[in-house]
Amino acid sequence: MISNKLPKMFYGGDYNPEQYDQATHIEDLRMFKLAGIDIATINVFSWALNQPDEDTYNFEWLDQLIDSLYNNGVHVCLATSTAAHPAWMATKYPDVLRVDTDGHKRKFGGRHNSCPNSPTYRKYSERIALKLAERYKDHPAILVWHVSNEYGGECYCDNCAAGFRVWLKEKYGTLDNLNRAWNANFWGHTFYDWEEIVPPTNLSEHWGNNNSTFQGISLDYSRFNSDGILDCYRLEYDAIKSVIPDSVITTNLMGFFKPLDYFKWAKYMDIISWDSYPGLDTPVSFTAMAHDLMRGLKDGQPFMLMEQTPSQQNWQAYNSLKRPGVMRLWSYQAVAHGADTIMFFQMRRSAGACEKYHGAVIEHVGHENTRVFREVAEVGRELQLLGDKTLDSVTESRVGILFDWENWWAVEKSSGPTIALNYVDQVHKYYAALFRRNISTDIISVDSDFSKYDVVIAPVLYMVKPGVAKKLEDFVQAGGTFLTTFFSGIVNENDLVTLGGYPGELRKMLGIWVEEIDALFPDKHNKIVLKNKLGDLQGEYNCGLLCDLLHSEGAEVLAEYAQDFYQGMPVLTRNKFGKGEAWYLASDPDDAFVDDLLKSICDSKGILPLLETPAGVEVSRRSKNGQDYLFVMNHNANEEVFDLGQLQACDLLTETDLNGSVQIAGRGVQILELK
């Protein structure tokens, strides 16, 4: 929790004055005041500045910068600068350089470029974190510690290979266990010595973008890689904590970022922070889901919006401007879903190199008379007004959607049945239906406490890890409603099929047996036909992608396929199990079906929308000390109207009382304090 640090939401962002001169810095400080900026993330990429050679450290510039900021009312989110190693280090200690999947040893360049298993990188990144902690442990400016930056990537060097073998020994103990877990008798892969195991790369088991001929080793390497990078984070984390036990430490995550299992990472973070870079064509429901994932990482704890662009990005194919009001709208969307800060990348645009066409609070023109700056300053003004009203408030949801990184890896490394299966898109499909109805949803992990929810949805729960089936059964038996879909219950945590009939460990609870799985060509569809009207569900819907051919083993058949040789086989089933229900959807339906299905399920559980609003008007809720705050966000460009019904509210941004029929401007935001 960082809310004890400032009595309002932090407002600011990445700041790299080392690219400019002192006069520019003075001008920046002037403008920060105009915009209500009170936090700056600094030192993100300054390792080479801080440590010009192996033995020399030079923090004087940083001392001055921190003092200067603090003396001007700007607090500091202090990065440890280890997100790009210095060029001298690459020259002197090539072990810091990564080896790519084609076996190429990289050379100095780019960023986020260090091998996570490099002894040199580990030694010097830990050391500089320690030195920074020692130097600034008592500085009142420092609010948050920011370890490295946007961790990611992979390395396949010999140090990684050696580390992988150690990791495997710890996991499996014996080669017999490993050979069994990987089904190593397949294609003659039996290992007799740990040294025979090499990382899976394009030179061994991989090809193309995401294909493996041997999923067991690939899955374990994904785990090892996530863990190894986490180790690097933890070295720095522990170094800082050893000096400042009560420091608040984070690293900036990236939403649905495949390489790192953030649920595992979150255990080692004091607060979650993340960088939100939707494209102009990203569905707003997807951004909302990403925020909810970040909130879910620490079981609902508020998070930091560490980065967003005030205007445009530079690395998309087409970097359109955020339309007027959109930066503000998306900032409050983050808050609505749990953010307790609004921060930008970055405060002033670079004059040179890769990100000079990325938006910034202070543009190249250098003054405050820009649309972008005015919009930033307006939000700054509002945040002063809001004060700590919503700070530390929480989001209560009765629906949880299960998301699991290892399942993601496994589903998409699978060779067959279809390349078109995208796990995150499947999760989003169900999230978006709830989003459209303004039903609050948590994104949860297999380790979450399911009993907090009335409904748990687990799209494509392909991998059922130890204990999860039992947890789900307990949840349903106690009265919960569970929904899962095709290609679920197939494998265990090692990607070994659970024999005896799909959906494996979920079969009993679901009361079905899936005999076959048909993959449809992209232009092919089948139909879902309801046997009887079921809430809003009735008539026919389209489905495709995969079609499970299943038999009921006790489950009620609610809908059937209407076409192909499996016409008449069940496609939607519901099984009474204990006090609850377990639903199975055997194919990938159109959105209309998901809307009607989830409305039926939610209605039956008495889960209602926060508000009924026109399409494109999102409502999200945060609560604190018994007080509810409804964030109403109009994602449409035109004004919309909705009805508060019996509710009485005050819009905190305009300090206006509202009731009955309420107008909201195009791209407008209202924060309704309910009375």
Place this chain on the structure above:
Amino acid sequence: MISNKLPKMFYGGDYNPEQYDQATHIEDLRMFKLAGIDIATINVFSWALNQPDEDTYNFEWLDQLIDSLYNNGVHVCLATSTAAHPAWMATKYPDVLRVDTDGHKRKFGGRHNSCPNSPTYRKYSERIALKLAERYKDHPAILVWHVSNEYGGECYCDNCAAGFRVWLKEKYGTLDNLNRAWNANFWGHTFYDWEEIVPPTNLSEHWGNNNSTFQGISLDYSRFNSDGILDCYRLEYDAIKSVIPDSVITTNLMGFFKPLDYFKWAKYMDIISWDSYPGLDTPVSFTAMAHDLMRGLKDGQPFMLMEQTPSQQNWQAYNSLKRPGVMRLWSYQAVAHGADTIMFFQMRRSAGACEKYHGAVIEHVGHENTRVFREVAEVGRELQLLGDKTLDSVTESRVGILFDWENWWAVEKSSGPTIALNYVDQVHKYYAALFRRNISTDIISVDSDFSKYDVVIAPVLYMVKPGVAKKLEDFVQAGGTFLTTFFSGIVNENDLVTLGGYPGELRKMLGIWVEEIDALFPDKHNKIVLKNKLGDLQGEYNCGLLCDLLHSEGAEVLAEYAQDFYQGMPVLTRNKFGKGEAWYLASDPDDAFVDDLLKSICDSKGILPLLETPAGVEVSRRSKNGQDYLFVMNHNANEEVFDLGQLQACDLLTETDLNGSVQIAGRGVQILELK
């Protein structure tokens, strides 16, 4: 010939019980009986199991497996296990690892992964084949020996480079000869020392998928590579034969598989076997053509269908299920075209690794109550019924289509005139037209005896190898009808243009001179206009891709171009030559033209359909001891009707007499014993 081994078609497939426990094996045996399974291919990928280190061999598990199978009525197709080297071998002897076209040394992983010129691989693959032969030479279970598996791929390591130079010295004798054959003065490629020659790769002459800047070396490397892998096969073959002279030895081929010149390979195989994996969108005529190619490899000798999936594949983009009846239909299609076995990959699905979503006779559920198993068992029952009726029967064709691997390589390595020219598609275009009319066709090589045929078709005979033009002239002079197409007669066996006017060595026989070759953009077309009605040929047809601009030098001009600046130039010619006719088609026509052209030609030679059937109903014939068997196969999903005319027949699968108008179910098969 393997027909003396069992009094019926072998029925079974790949079986990998080493991935399971003994209890599962016992259950497998029970189910094999239910399905009429009598052959299992084993030991395909067990090298690492068989040889845990350089000096130790361990075949006890194999002893037990073979005995267990044999004692339960299942014979053995014994693989030599060399399709994937053990991991220890890669660690200890890296020369077994391939180097790819980008110069990357591979690491252990995948399968079919050994350098064909690796001394280590050659030594140990030969040795294990010998050991297996010695151990099982007297075992009555062994019906067929299966060397390695699905040979293929390329390597460009230093051992290959050295081997290539030896191969070149043997071929050319002197560098002068080589420089001349490769036109090495082009782009300053003159070689003065054999050591200067490096394999053609992406680091020297190649780029992209199939492009070369120096076709001579690339063509020779394709030959060297095919020969080098064949050497590996032959080492194992000879080792087995040295112990068991009367053994039946094969390796499983892959139809139109570009890297290996199977006509050359077939000389060293006792029986052809192959793995048939059409996609659901592969034309059935293409599958038929592939079977006919396999039958043609040994001049019509029946072959083994070594692998097919009973239900679905796992490595396609979209792995749809085979619809009910399709596995049976395609199994009999193989038999109809010359297969004397029906075998599957595989008997029981893997629980882990790459192929776990590939179909199997025994699915993950593990019992016999599945659609797939029932269909397999039904075919098993029918095969008992059929007994040896069709075994060893042959296919008689009056039409041969020439196919040549070296021509394939050369056509598609050509830089210009168009990237859209696909040799196999061209061959298929003519095959398909005959297929649609139920006219039996052989796929033949340049070494085949043409005199067996009335009509020989050679689409895109770009490369005319020594003696081939003379053979074709002899064929035509003796009364044969020969048809070839655009871009033919261009080069000799070294891809050197035959100077003096296209189509080079074929010019005299064809009575034409091709002055220029125009390449059309994909959206461009020309028209073929018949000068006079010619059988079914009349009016206009579309053509495209390439348009030869040709002049008659005695040939009769039957059709002309209708568009562009070469409007009025000949596009179809016929030249009387001796007692026969040589036809030339100067462009790539639509299917309607090919249908009408081949009908005209066949009609004129009295070559008639086996039966007249509706579209989608295929008829193929096998004959034995004067008895004809017509295989009628309905590839449509709905029932069709055809007329037997004067024929009287008995459907062997239903033991029903048929005459007159006959109904055949959707995806149905009838094997008509003609009376």
Place this chain on the structure above:
Amino acid sequence: MISNKLPKMFYGGDYNPEQYDQATHIEDLRMFKLAGIDIATINVFSWALNQPDEDTYNFEWLDQLIDSLYNNGVHVCLATSTAAHPAWMATKYPDVLRVDTDGHKRKFGGRHNSCPNSPTYRKYSERIALKLAERYKDHPAILVWHVSNEYGGECYCDNCAAGFRVWLKEKYGTLDNLNRAWNANFWGHTFYDWEEIVPPTNLSEHWGNNNSTFQGISLDYSRFNSDGILDCYRLEYDAIKSVIPDSVITTNLMGFFKPLDYFKWAKYMDIISWDSYPGLDTPVSFTAMAHDLMRGLKDGQPFMLMEQTPSQQNWQAYNSLKRPGVMRLWSYQAVAHGADTIMFFQMRRSAGACEKYHGAVIEHVGHENTRVFREVAEVGRELQLLGDKTLDSVTESRVGILFDWENWWAVEKSSGPTIALNYVDQVHKYYAALFRRNISTDIISVDSDFSKYDVVIAPVLYMVKPGVAKKLEDFVQAGGTFLTTFFSGIVNENDLVTLGGYPGELRKMLGIWVEEIDALFPDKHNKIVLKNKLGDLQGEYNCGLLCDLLHSEGAEVLAEYAQDFYQGMPVLTRNKFGKGEAWYLASDPDDAFVDDLLKSICDSKGILPLLETPAGVEVSRRSKNGQDYLFVMNHNANEEVFDLGQLQACDLLTETDLNGSVQIAGRGVQILELK
């Protein structure tokens, strides 16, 4: 100037008799006479022939060839043969082999394959040029020296890395300067030692086709690479000049070829020559623009058309034949735009290797009775007729379009705002509008004398190099009209943004401030609405790609955006500046807008079409000693008619007087000598 060498345009092309025997050569000579061929480019790829080992040179074959040609009336363009190193050199001195962007050391193969910083390559290429000069310095056959061939490509080996560091030291003097110029504090790139700098490759800063994470180093490497290859050229050039001071030396360029800054190269060439290979779908205006670029390299001096295909290419995807008349038409198009030679690749087709399907004057059939040969001979006849009439004539233009290689590199290395921005296409858009009106245009560099022009157009002048803004201001102040477009004035020569407001150094002259730059998705558009009719400009037009959001700071607003949140903001402005006008176009318009805009501007300056002709009929002018020659070229397949008005002319190709309404055949050419 080469016009003193022959009293007519040279006519001939590349000739490689070393691929054939002597009898063929004799036959070639016979046919050369038939076609009026009087020049042959020889020895292009014969290094391996000339120098069979390190110490031996063998020019006897070349002696004989040159004599034989000369004795038969064919002069020589003598290449130095260094475009492909001998295989023995690659074996003995691997430093001649390049290293690619993925770090792969190449092996012998292809052509244009030598590392430009290889000591071995530099030593031996210089030496052979010297030896050739010494041997043939007095031979009367030699008209032109042709250094190497089609220079290009990149290398990233250690020799290049070392050379790059030397180049950087010379440019920047100190690392401080370099760090500042590259904004090296970005992403921690601060360099403390020159040895820390590595070439930018896919292993350091690059990825994909044209992407960099650090533009400063990438831009400098492009310069270094262009300079380094130029050094290789200059070594040979100087060697020849040291022996034959009055020799005419060239190397064949390739039009808009990105890797080499030809404006810099041109300073070291006695005459420009280039290879023109438009596809059949290349706009004829693009070919014209490329010719004008080549003419512009040496400020309007005539150039050599060194290569074109007489019929078809071999390396395009679809190598269509040039239609009848097209070779002639395009040959004269080259002349119309400044060529003083017409030359082909090549005289006789290769029988083998990569280019055997590339067209040639003498086809594989080997005789003169081909369409292609007849067309070549017809042009040969016409050239005799033309004599020296147009030789050394010049092209006078009142409009100049600025083109800059470094701007090209910088624009397309930019990360953001859009990947869709193609600099050459932008330049062509404005060129094509003038082309459609038959308005003569020069392609000029930033070093050109602008005062020669009434109108200077600089599309996307992203990079403003030192002194250029001042030059443009001087031009406008003196009465010139300047037009530039969106994304201009952004950076200095190091790709560092000019701070204080776009368009930076151009802001004062243009009288505007660009606040933001919006990037549109490909399917999105905005509208340009004229405030008042302005010449032909009126009403609405489409625009897209990028939209600058700008404010007038004194400029007259002529048109506004009609859509989106910047509706009503200026999109076209005109600023009076001194005696002239500076126009700014803030978005990428449709062609209709460019047509109307440039017509308005040209009309206002009294710049009128050479002739009014139907669409597809091009008119270009060359002048000599006060005599104008109009080249009228009908690019349509059908006949067209145009009106000469008051003009009286003689068509030199038919020696016919023309006036009033004139017919020109489809693909016809007329060279009008005006009276």
